[in-house]
Amino acid sequence: MNTLPASRPEVLFELPPLPAQAAEVPVGLAQRLWQRDGLRQALVLVAIALLWEAAARWAGNDLLLPGFLQAAAAWWDDLCNGELLTRTGISLGLLLQGYGLGIALALGLSAAAVATRTGRDVLSALTALFNPLPAIALLPLALLWFGLGPGSLVFVLVHAVLWPVALATLSGFQGVPETLRMAGRNYGLTGLRYVLHILVPSALPAILSGLRIGWAFAWRTLIAAELFFGASSGRGGLGWYIFQSRNELMTDKVFAGLATVVLIGWLVERFVFDTIERLTVRRWGVQRQ
Template identity: 40%
Template structure:
């Protein structure tokens, strides 16, 4: 009994649960009268995934989506840093940023689609706009929360060393609020995924290739349920890889190394 508990308490317990879910999935597909069109077996999903990989469709479309998401994340993080930093320096600008967050943070990017189509069109720039909108506001919320959580004595120490406002932000505020920044980046990454896929399903293929959202939309049109699950599986795998090998490494080199966790 203790050995079983130990398995589920270890870092790789997530993969144990995934294995259990996959077994349950295959059992439902094979042992129940559910239609393969509605719930395909793992064999059919893997076959559809391998076929898409061999043809190169899903890889090109995944890379296209990841490229847009990366650019949108960079723009969103830079904008949120500038706005959060100015909020620290200026109470007037802090009031302005708080107002913007109150207005735009609850507003879904999809709700802006009619205006985006009028202003920008339906290409990659429109998808990028939605990604930046989805990333910007949670990043600002986490950055400002992190900056506000820092003890006032830290800022006074910086002032005693005659640090400029910029140096206080880079040397004190950012390192001390790193857990908040990483949490905001995780939220921004997840919201960027959702925004990109939703926009691609509505706008269609952009840039002549289309992203993973366009891939899933095409599979739905042709009633290829196994292909839909293959697309979803790729999204899940990429998300887990980013979580386990990028964000975890960043946390190891910052939050845990500096003793902030």
């Protein structure tokens, strides 16, 4: 007895024709410019400047709130006579020293934490103890230990950078998916090649986030420390420039110094960290655009 089901007759369905593809509308110049992040951020800065000038004109008191144009004139004068450049160079030199040393120590602690359970326990204990401690609170001890010199500022900068970078790096390495780890082992990657080709690319978004946070902490800690340290030693960078201008009741120069701090922070974010992201994690597809 044949138990197989009867075969169904084949039917040929004709698909409807595809609709005509609409011609692509060329993107205008204004739309292309608006798609650039830098232009949109620049427009935000222009809007802030306009609001600042309007608020200053409404207040009518140059001592309390000078206008944007007045602060810009003071900024340009000190930029041309070299004072602002000198102060900025001092601050950036100290910042690079503390930031670089903090990153090196953070990577060392993170590597030990990834390699061994003991290193992970040590890093967890140290971050729980010292990460909540403001770096500027260590400045009095730094002055006792290192004296009135750059060593005191570098010490507090290392403290500001070390813990957030170490935590972000460890979190990035621990968050690497197990499938990527197994894929790397299946391809025979071991040792340094395994770290560079599997762990680092996958953990790089978290590492860059930690570097950004460490940079912000270090930059504002340095300015705050120079407000105190510069007053003690009679020299310093942008923080001392702001402090000295406040003592001389030159509020326009105070705003010029603050604007320089903000501008440097924006430039570093825009041209350093954004460029690194675009050339690495976004190109690799690890992070969404």
